[in-house]
Amino acid sequence: MAILIDGKQLAQKVNAQTQQRAAELQDQGITPGIAVILVGDDPASQIYTRNKHRLAVQMGLKSDLYRFPTDVKQATVLGTIKELNADDDIDAIIVQEPLPDHLDAVTITNAIRPDKDVDGLHPSNLGKLFANQPGHYPVACTPRGIMRILAHYEVPLAGANVVIVGRSILVGKPLLALLNNANATVTMAGRHTQDLHQLTEQADILIVATGIAHFIGADAVKKGAVVIDVGMDRLPSGKLTGDVDFDAVEPLAKMITPVPGGVGPMTIASLMEQTVDLAEWRRNG
Amino acid sequence: MAILIDGKQLAQKVNAQTQQRAAELQDQGITPGIAVILVGDDPASQIYTRNKHRLAVQMGLKSDLYRFPTDVKQATVLGTIKELNADDDIDAIIVQEPLPDHLDAVTITNAIRPDKDVDGLHPSNLGKLFANQPGHYPVACTPRGIMRILAHYEVPLAGANVVIVGRSILVGKPLLALLNNANATVTMAGRHTQDLHQLTEQADILIVATGIAHFIGADAVKKGAVVIDVGMDRLPSGKLTGDVDFDAVEPLAKMITPVPGGVGPMTIASLMEQTVDLAEWRRNG
Numbered sequence: 206m207a208i209l210i211d212g213k214q215l216a217q218k219v220n221a222q223t224q225q226r227a228a229e230l231q232d233q234g235i236t237p238g239i240a241v242i243l244v245g246d247d248p249a250s251q252i253y254t255r256n257k258h259r260l261a262v263q264m265g266l267k268s269d270l271y272r273f274p275t276d277v278k279q280a281t282v283l284g285t286i287k288e289l290n291a292d293d294d295i296d297a298i299i300v301q302e303p304l305p306d307h308l309d310a311v312t313i314t315n316a317i318r319p320d321k322d323v324d325g326l327h328p329s330n331l332g333k334l335f336a337n338q339p340g341h342y343p344v345a346c347t348p349r350g351i352m353r354i355l356a357h358y359e360v361p362l363a364g365a366n367v368v369i370v371g372r373s374i375l376v377g378k379p380l381l382a383l384l385n386n387a388n389a390t391v392t393m394a395g396r397h398t399q400d401l402h403q404l405t406e407q408a409d410i411l412i413v414a415t416g417i418a419h420f421i422g423a424d425a426v427k428k429g430a431v432v433i434d435v436g437m438d439r440l441p442s443g444k445l446t447g448d449v450d451f452d453a454v455e456p457l458a459k460m461i462t463p464v465p466g467g468v469g470p471m472t473i474a475s476l477m478e479q480t481v482d483l484a485e486w487r488r489n490g
Numbered sequence: 491m492a493i494l495i496d497g498k499q500l501a502q503k504v505n506a507q508t509q510q511r512a513a514e515l516q517d518q519g520i521t522p523g524i525a526v527i528l529v530g531d532d533p534a535s536q537i538y539t540r541n542k543h544r545l546a547v548q549m550g551l552k553s554d555l556y557r558f559p560t561d562v563k564q565a566t567v568l569g570t571i572k573e574l575n576a577d578d579d580i581d582a583i584i585v586q587e588p589l590p591d592h593l594d595a596v597t598i599t600n601a602i603r604p605d606k607d608v609d610g611l612h613p614s615n616l617g618k619l620f621a622n623q624p625g626h627y628p629v630a631c632t633p634r635g636i637m638r639i640l641a642h643y644e645v646p647l648a649g650a651n652v653v654i655v656g657r658s659i660l661v662g663k664p665l666l667a668l669l670n671n672a673n674a675t676v677t678m679a680g681r682h683t684q685d686l687h688q689l690t691e692q693a694d695i696l697i698v699a700t701g702i703a704h705f706i707g708a709d710a711v712k713k714g715a716v717v718i719d720v721g722m723d724r725l726p727s728g729k730l731t732g733d734v735d736f737d738a739v740e741p742l743a744k745m746i747t748p749v750p751g752g753v754g755p756m757t758i759a760s761l762m763e764q765t766v767d768l769a770e771w772r773r774n775g
Contacts, residue, residue: 311623328621332613335620335667336659338596364684372670374621381666382620385657385678390689392677393670399649404675 207432207458208358212350215357216470220264223478227265230484237484238267239297239323239476240289242282244308245275250301256473257299264477267294275305282308283316290318296484297323297476302375320487323479325349325379334379337386341486343479348379350471351412351433352387358460360410360431363388368405370394370421370448371414376435380412401425419450426454432461435468492717492743493643497635500642501755505549508763512550515769522769523552524582524608524761525574527567529593530560535586541758542584549762552579560590567593568601575603581769582608582761587660605772608764610634610664619664622671626771628764633664635756636697636718637672643745645695645716648673653690655679655706655733656699661720665697686710704735711739717746720753 227237239261243254254270261268271285282300289295298321304310319329325345333342355362367389371377377393384391394404396415405411405425413421414435426432436448447464455461462468512522524546528539539555546553556570567585574580583606589595604614610630618627640647652674656662662678669676679689681700687710690696698706699720711717721733732749740746747753 311625315623326621328617328623329614330617331620332615332617335616335663336611336613338600338613340596364682366684366689378620381678388680388682390677390679390683392675393666394675395673397649397673398675399651404651 207455208460210354210358210433210460210462210467212354212462212467212470215354216350216474219353219471219474219478220260223474223481224264226481226485230481231265235484235488236265236267236294237297237480238269238295239299239480240269240271240292240295241299241301242271242273242285243301244273244277244282244304247303250303254301257476260473260477261480264481266477266480269295277308279308279312282313286313286316290316290321295321296487297321297480299324299476319343321483323476323483324375326374331374331379331382334386335382337382341482343483344383345375345379346475346479347376347414347435347468347472348383349479350475351380351435351468352383353475354433354462354468354471355410355431358431360460362410365389365409366407367391367410367412368394368408369412369414370398370401370405371412371416371435373414376414377412384410413448415448417448418446419448421449421454423450423453423457426457428457429459430457432458433468434462434464436464437469438464492740493745495639495643495718495745495747495752497639497747497752497755500639501635501759504638504756504759504763505545508759508766509549511766511770515766516550520769520773521550521552521579522582522765523554523580524584524765525554525556525577525580527556527558527570527583527585529558529562529567529586529589532588535588539586542761545758545762546765549766551762551765554580562593564593564597567598571598571601575601575606580606581772582606582765584609584761604628606768608761608768609660611659616659616664616667619671620667622667626767628768629668630660630664631760631764632661632699632720632753632757633668634764635760636665636720636753637668638760639718639747639753639756640695640716643716645745647695650674650694651692652676652695652697653679653693654697654699655683655686655690656697656701656720658699661699662697669695698733700733702733703731704733706734706739708735708738708742711742713742714744715742717743718753719747719749721749722754723749 319327325343330342402425410431412433418438434447434449604612610628690710695716697718703723719732719734
């Protein structure tokens with residue numbers, strides 16, 4: 206029987222701290238502010254955006270939504286980012302992905318002020334993280350949440366054999382950097398990997414972010430592994446599930462995140478926490 | 491019997507192309523320029539700097555040396571970088587490592603204009619590489635040279651199992667990003683790694699950059715592996731050698747780099763080539 210990682214409960218703890226810190230800033234006349242840019246009408250993006258807004262308001266943060274039609278011009282989005290970069294009331298800027306094909310996601314990402322880049326996607330922030338530079342800079346919120354989970358559950362990282370399946374810029378790559386900086390031995394794998402199971406079977410910590418329901422079964426997991434499931438997928442039945450076949454893997458694992466209630470709540474809690482961080486960091490130079 | 495990777499010969503080929511490109515720029519009135527900042531009197535740094543200068547002149551490049559005593563003030567070094575950043579005749583700025591302890595290497599690295607950062611150490615360049623962003627940006631010269639070797643010797647990268655031993659910002663980390671971008675499955679290992687041999691034994695391509703003479707012996711290498719040795723170490727006898735015990739590993743390997751004459755010549759050839767790249771990129775916007 207694995208220890209069930211309770212991301213929901215840990216997120217509540219983080220959120221309580223964030224709310225407290227936001228209240229303290231409020232006493233100094235500062236309300237940390239998030240601006241979300243949403244293009245088009247992707248249903249999942251609308252749900253994520255609404256959830257972020259609700260939680261931000263609950264935390265005592267200012268939350269503004271900039272909504273654009275699917276055929277918005279790139280110059281319009283860049284113009285809004287420029288205004289938000291200069292707006293002293295805005296501490297965190299999010300451009301909700303996915304963007305329509307006619308918009309250049311790289312140009313848009315690189316236009317965000319690094320010290321307001323709450324998603325940690327700007328090359329300057331990503332480079333500092335990868336180089337393990339000292340100082341304050343934002344880190345993508347899902348990896349930040351996962352590191353918090355691993356710390357809370359006292360999972361040893363130094364010398365641990367970690368396999369990350371999935372190479373996205375929002376999850377796999379920042380996690381690789383964070384775990385590498387924590388002296389884990391990290392392998393980054395993906396669809397291109399040959400003998401993937403042979404690799405994942407050796408992992409002390411297995412992190413899966415493929416977006417493919419039940420991509421990892423019992424045959425791919427070492428007994429006693431810590432299993433972190435970043436997936437949020439639907440089975441043909443419509444049931445929400447993860448990238449890991451939970452029922453099959455749970456008996457093998459030492460610890461495992463459920464879906465929902467594992468990584469998801471920690472991502473959004475980390476976003477709120479980092480918004481408050483950014484408000485403090487920017488004001489303290 | 492392994493194929494011996496002839497880095498010297500390949501470097502000559504690259505240098506001939508660089509010389510040709512520099513001559514073509516000269517016809518347009520442009521002489522690509524390198525500025526090297528050297529602090530203190532570390533003997534190895536002096537040799538490296540002299541070798542860079544000699545080759546640069548041979549390539550038809552302008553090469554300036556800024557030499558400071560060990561106790562130079564940080565502000566003086568930063569002031570020189572600021573001038574070089576603004577100097578239109580300088581395309582590539584190198585701050586020779588190691589720096590004395592009283593200088594903050596991170597602040598100094600981050601002060602170099604990203605489009606003159608020929609060592610690829612600026613977080614903005616490192617972040618773009620890690621994110622696999624399109625467009626032109628400099629990459630650290632040893633990793634660039636190794637990628638050229640792997641391409642020249644037609645080593646398949648997609649799906650290959652690569653182990654990199656050593657996590658430095660000049661070698662291991664940019665290599666990880668480059669190989670990850672080439673769809674290899676990359677593990678980054680180091681002194682912290684448990685069961686290192688078990689890991690290296692699985693590598694199709696093994697890249698070693700530890701600075702420890704003969705760190706890798708025959709028991710750590712898979713039969714048929716491609717072995718790239720970044721080391722430049724001295725045996726107690728004073729003899730120059732690598733991180734790999736060449737005599738023991740060579741019979742097992744499919745291909746192997748010698749030390750000297752493997753990676754070393756390709757590092758400096760890549761530096762010259764990238765200086766010409768930077769001259770072209772900056773002038774073409």
